[in-house]
Amino acid sequence: MWKLKHLRHLNTRGPMKLRGSCSESTEKMWNLQSIPALLLNRQAISLIKKGTFPNLKRIGLKVASRNKGEFPILLQSLLQLSNLNNLEIVLRDRHDKGIEDSVEESVERNNGCKPQELLQSLEQFSSLTVLSIDNCLDLLTCAVTLPPNVTELTLSEIRCINDDGMNGLGNHTKLKILRLCGDNVPYENSFDLNCVEGNFPHLEVFEMEFLAVGKWKLGNGAMSRLNSLLIYRCGRLDDLPSELWCLSELKKVQVTEPSEQLTHILRNLELNNGIQLVMEDDLDRIYSYENLFWRNLLGRTL
CATH class of the missing domain: 3.80.10 (Leucine-rich repeat, LRR (right-handed beta-alpha superhelix))
Structure with a gap:
């Protein structure tokens, strides 16, 4: 080499x-x-x-x-x-x-x-702008401090999050993209996500995947610049915070394989502020990807 x-x-x-x-x-x-x-x-x-x-x-x-x-x-x-x-x-x-x-x-x-x-x-x-940590387990059960200039953060294989961990993330003012991923193997215990008032002031993209979150609370002014939300296979989450739909910058909410209760709530939700709400199950997601693949392939061969 x-x-x-x-x-x-x-x-x-x-x-x-x-x-x-x-x-x-x-x-x-x-x-x-x-x-x-x-x-x-x-x-x-x-x-x-x-x-x-x-x-x-x-x-x-x-x-x-x-x-x-x-x-x-x-x-x-x-x-x-x-x-x-x-x-x-x-x-x-x-x-x-x-x-x-x-x-x-x-x-x-x-x-x-x-x-x-x-x-x-x-x-x-101080030079880091993108940080990813895999096999986090209980990493977010203490006061979180991040490199000062990180704008994109991905944390995977999360087993638990407490208020100390969530507040630490929320106090990082430069964070724009946050991905919190759990384990696709289900565990007995769930946890709450508490985003207190004013947290995540510059966050634009928030993604949750396989996360064992039971309740999500969003304080006034938290995630005020959120533009896109993706929730993928978080089956224990039965509702979304009402404050979410009041965010002026929010453009798209995509939920894949929601719980039965969350599915019912979202289907009866009336949105008047231009937010695009997309619900799908995993088979729909795979089918759409396959269609896109073949359209691109055929387009190149014509």
Whole structure:
């Protein structure tokens, strides 16, 4: 790989484990801008510290170890990447070696650090605008702090959210796009989303997928600039906040596979402010994608 001097984007099917080292400690890959999946270990960090990837803008990291306190220290080494603006972190889960299926999962048990330690280690990444964290589990059960300039945030495999976590997200004033994704495996417990007054002042796009949310409350002035809302297979959500329909910037609400009660409510809802409401089940969604595929294919062959 070190001989590919003009390489800009490196794509792999899974996390890449770096072995060996550059032939010379001063050798650099000046043109490399993105590595989508890199196993975060001491070897990778050693190369980053040497300045091997000086112009990296996007990187995906798979956590390799659950040694206590090691991950935040390794993460701090990425501060040398001054051009980094897109970071994806895949935390460890039950499928990783050394994690027992019978043990209740948490960020700390799986990765050797508390949620607060992980979040605090990200605060100094001032160049980041896009952040994604997978296998979040209980990450949103503490006061959330984000890198100061993040505008797009995706959090996946969420098991629980409390008021501390939601308030922390809502107080991040630069956030424009937020995706909260749960697990498509159903769990017994549900949770509430409480967006207090004035939270999410610049949020434009909000997406919820597979989230075990039971109730959603929206305070006055919260999400005041919301333009688009997507709710995908959140089967425990039986109603939407009445304040939602009063948002002056809201243009589209799309709900896929709503609960029976939410379906009834939305079908009887009268909208007079130009909001486009789309309801569909998953089969409709797949069918529309297939139609679009064939229309595009036939269009290219005519």
